[in-house]
Amino acid sequence: MKRILLVATVATFTMGFAQANGASDYASGGCASCHGATGVSVFPTYPNLAGQNAAYTVKQLKDFQSGVRQDPTMNAIAPIVAGHEQAIADYLSQQ
Template identity: 80%
Template sequence: MKRILLVATVATFTMGFAQADGAADYAGGGCASCHGAIGVSAIPTYPNLAGQNAAYTVKQLKDFQTGARKDPTMNAMAAIIAGKEQSIADFLAAQK
């Protein structure tokens, strides 16, 4: 029983670090300035991202990076967070 508890504790602890990295990547990438601190925008022009499917978010960010999806602001912003798409997407997916 103790081994199972230890594994669950380590997994929870590790996921906490991953969540913190995603939050830092999200804030550091400038995303929060338009989409809100946890992905809920106070400005109707900018979409809410909280709770969005992580795979969808990663795809959209990569499409902005490659130019497959076009928006002057997002094409530039997506380039800034290159390599951090998954951690940001995971962070946003966990928000409500």
């Protein structure tokens, strides 16, 4: 019984930490300016990112970083979050 409780507590703490990092990476990367604080855009020209599949979001960010996918704004912004794509994608997928 004690082992199960410890595992559940560690898992809960770890998930909360990942969400906090993803949220702060998302906000500090400038993503929220266009895509909204929780990935729901207030501007009709910017897509909603909340609920997107995490693997899809990671791929799109990497494609913008490499130039495979072209958009003047995203090609400039995506490199800022390099190395934090997965945390951001995980955060958005849970919104």
